[in-house]
Amino acid sequence: MSNNPMLSLRNFSVSFDTARGPLYAVRNIDIDVADGESLGIVGESGSGKTVLSRGAMGLLPKRAAHRSGTVIYDDHDLSQTPRKELREYWGTGMAMIFQDPMTALNPVRKIGAQLTEGLRIRLQMSKTDANARGIELLNRVRIPDPAAVMEKYPFQLSGGMRQRVMIAIALACKPRLLFADEPTTALDVTVQAQVMQLLSELRHEMGMSMVIVTHDLGVVAGHTDRIAVMYAGEVVEIAPTKQLFANMKMPYTEALMKSIPRLDSPSGQRLPVISGRLPDPTQPETGCSFASRCPYVTDKCREATPPLVEATPGHSYRCWFPIGGSR
Amino acid sequence: MNRALPILRRLGTLLAVIVLSTFFLSCLLRLLPTDLVDMILTMGTPEEKAALRRTLYLDRDVFTSYFMWFKDFIRGDMGLLYGTGGGETVWSHVTRSLPISLLIMLYTQIIALVIAVPLGIFTAYRAGKKSDRVISNTLFTASSVPNFAIAFLLIILVGVKLKWFPTLEYVGFKDDPFQHFKHLVLPCVSLGVGLAASYTRLLRTDVIAALKDDYVTMAASKGLSDSRILLTHVFRPASVTLLTAAALNMGALIGGTLVIENIFAIPGFGFEIAYALATKEFVALQSFIAITALGYVIFNVTADLLIGVVDPRTRGSR
Numbered sequence: 106m107s108n109n110p111m112l113s114l115r116n117f118s119v120s121f122d123t124a125r126g127p128l129y130a131v132r133n134i135d136i137d138v139a140d141g142e143s144l145g146i147v148g149e150s151g152s153g154k155t156v157l158s159r160g161a162m163g164l165l166p167k168r169a170a171h172r173s174g175t176v177i178y179d180d181h182d183l184s185q186t187p188r189k190e191l192r193e194y195w196g197t198g199m200a201m202i203f204q205d206p207m208t209a210l211n212p213v214r215k216i217g218a219q220l221t222e223g224l225r226i227r228l229q230m231s232k233t234d235a236n237a238r239g240i241e242l243l244n245r246v247r248i249p250d251p252a253a254v255m256e257k258y259p260f261q262l263s264g265g266m267r268q269r270v271m272i273a274i275a276l277a278c279k280p281r282l283l284f285a286d287e288p289t290t291a292l293d294v295t296v297q298a299q300v301m302q303l304l305s306e307l308r309h310e311m312g313m314s315m316v317i318v319t320h321d322l323g324v325v326a327g328h329t330d331r332i333a334v335m336y337a338g339e340v341v342e343i344a345p346t347k348q349l350f351a352n353m354k355m356p357y358t359e360a361l362m363k364s365i366p367r368l369d370s371p372s373g374q375r376l377p378v379i380s381g382r383l384p385d386p387t388q389p390e391t392g393c394s395f396a397s398r399c400p401y402v403t404d405k406c407r408e409a410t411p412p413l414v415e416a417t418p419g420h421s422y423r424c425w426f427p428i429g430g431s432r
Numbered sequence: 433m434n435r436a437l438p439i440l441r442r443l444g445t446l447l448a449v450i451v452l453s454t455f456f457l458s459c460l461l462r463l464l465p466t467d468l469v470d471m472i473l474t475m476g477t478p479e480e481k482a483a484l485r486r487t488l489y490l491d492r493d494v495f496t497s498y499f500m501w502f503k504d505f506i507r508g509d510m511g512l513l514y515g516t517g518g519g520e521t522v523w524s525h526v527t528r529s530l531p532i533s534l535l536i537m538l539y540t541q542i543i544a545l546v547i548a549v550p551l552g553i554f555t556a557y558r559a560g561k562k563s564d565r566v567i568s569n570t571l572f573t574a575s576s577v578p579n580f581a582i583a584f585l586l587i588i589l590v591g592v593k594l595k596w597f598p599t600l601e602y603v604g605f606k607d608d609p610f611q612h613f614k615h616l617v618l619p620c621v622s623l624g625v626g627l628a629a630s631y632t633r634l635l636r637t638d639v640i641a642a643l644k645d646d647y648v649t650m651a652a653s654k655g656l657s658d659s660r661i662l663l664t665h666v667f668r669p670a671s672v673t674l675l676t677a678a679a680l681n682m683g684a685l686i687g688g689t690l691v692i693e694n695i696f697a698i699p700g701f702g703f704e705i706a707y708a709l710a711t712k713e714f715v716a717l718q719s720f721i722a723i724t725a726l727g728y729v730i731f732n733v734t735a736d737l738l739i740g741v742v743d744p745r746t747r748g749s750r
């Protein structure tokens with residue numbers, strides 16, 4: 106195996122054609138995911154996390170979404186690969202846990218059918234083998250009475266169960282890289298922790314790489330090696346997880362940090378939310394994209410776009426006036 | 433949850449609809465400007481007339497007479513066609529003509545679905561493109577033309593000018609299967625075009641919606657082929673709506689079939705009704721209309737039950 110990263114995005118951008126003109130959902134992203142690594146992608150709703158992960162896999166609709174830049178997976182340039190060949194990677198090379206387990210499971214097909222079809226078609230398993238493996242998988246994601254669940258429809262399961270089914274489906278063909286798009290958002294807090302724990306266990310067990318997408322820094326804190334913070338389609342800070350928590354540079358990361366729900370906070374207390382909204386993605390602006398909401402904003406921020414600079418090896422950020430730096 | 437209860441409630445409604453509609457008819461029969469018995473036995477002696485009055489329960493009050501009629505009807509005793517000299521039973525006409533009409537309806541549905549499924553899927557994948565616009569607009573136009581107009585058009589073009597298909601009469605399947613189908617092509621196509629148009633539109637909408645749904649992207653992310661995704665993930669959920677529409681349209685199809693049979697001189701149930709109307713066979717007509725109402729209700733109930741079977745989401749919630 107080469108020392109190159111398993112997945113490598115270079116200058117990766119995605120834009121959509123909309124009625125109001127092109128919408129720049131993801132802009133100039135450079136990200137690597139090493140073999141066996143767990144990378145968190147964190148950002149608020151609308152920051153482009155889903156578009157980034159689907160775009161990297163090649164799952165965006167061809168007609169509406171324009172991709173540019175390169176996606177190198179296992180030394181193959183997927184951005185140049187036709188969809189027919191991309192399919193060879195899907196399920197076995199890369200798989201995805203979708204954001205909403207209610208809409209990502211086909212409402213009129215049984216769990217068993219949806220779970221085993223990948224096994225049967227991609228791995229050419231027989232029906233009996235695939236069924237046995239399906240039950241094993243459901244068992245592995247800790248679904249009680251898996252044989253009965255195989256015969257059920259998605260609407261007959263609770264949210265937590267559906268999410269576990271999604272995980273089982275994504276893992277069915279033992280992918281080497283798993284994208285988990287908000288794997289816990291639809292769940293309540295105790296179940297969230299269980300599902301994250303399960304994902305971490307499975308990652309170690311199967312030796313796969315994982316990209317965990319979330320809007321909640323707290324969710325990925327204990328389950329990732331590195332974290333990339335996204336804002337308005339850009340990576341604004343990326344660092345090893347410990348380094349990020351100990352020594353964040355970007356004011357947006359700080360704001361995200363403050364909005365992590367704390368278990369010891371008095372119940373009912375509202376979390377500090379970041380005031381203001383994301384800039385309009387159809388109106389590219391000059392200057393720092395966080396300027397309109399940043400407490401430390403100066404004129405320079407509005408006039409010139411801060412470049413991605415390295416604080417320490419492996420820790421980069423985009424800000425003229427980083428926290429802890431000279432202001 | 434008790435699943436029998438909603439079905440029972442439905443059957444109750446069904447019975448009520450049939451009773452009310454036929455009771456209304458039997459009241460109408462008493463309100464005819466000329467007395468029914470006088471109409472049938474123009475030359476009859478008073479004794480003969482009295483006997484017929486008793487047979488038709490016209491000597492009883494409205495409710496008793498209706499009740500007696502209903503009892504006979506359920507048993508298949510629907511009286512006679514008096515214009516034939518009293519030799520033929522209504523029941524024999526029903527058993528002869530009804531299967532023909534049901535066959536026409538079945539073939540029509542098949543033709544409509546065979547046209548609509550590929551077109552619906554094709555136009556959905558091409559949504560907004562030129563081919564979609566041409567097909568969708570053509571179908572929309574076709575669906576606004578009434579059945580009988582399409583029938584006349586087909587008769588003139590395909591039947592009379594091109595002489596591809598016969599335009600009159602009926603041949604039983606057992607007598608000559610080839611001629612049987614050949615004779616039913618034009619009637620069933622005339623009936624099916626409108627249906628095909630509405631099914632295509634339904635399917636197109638559903639497939640477009642399904643293609644946007646995450647579960648289709650999810651299916652793709654498993655590395656399945658496009659044709660498999662189309663079949664198992666796009667078409668299957670969309671077919672629920674389609675089946676529902678097909679089942680619900682059976683009832684609506686009754687009316688069209690009755691008209692079309694008269695245009696193509698097919699001795700089906702609609703032909704019998706028209707004949708009974710023209711020859712003032714009111715006794716037979718009452719049973720014919722009761723059967724039509726029965727058919728309408730049965731189709732609708734079956735449709736409801738069928739939806740429950742094909743769409744797991746509605747199971748138990750009905």
Ligand SMILES: Nc1ncnc2c1ncn2[C@@H]1O[C@H](COP(=O)(O)OP(=O)(O)OP(=O)(O)O)[C@@H](O)[C@H]1O
Nearest residue numbers: 121128130149150151152153154155156157320386
């Ligand atoms: N198919 C599409 N067509 C047009 N715009 C789109 C499309 N998909 C996403 N977008 C836009 O791209 C931007 C990023 O969306 P994305 O779904 O990636 O956000 P996200 O970070 O995943 O948010 P969330 O936490 O709500 O899932 C948004 O402005 C969104 O409106």
Ligand code: SF4
Nearest residue numbers: 393396399406424425
């Ligand atoms: S560049 Fe300026 S506006 Fe942007 S995050 Fe840094 S301090 Fe805030």
Ligand SMILES: [Mg+2]
Nearest residue numbers: 154155156204
């Ligand atoms: Mg998202």
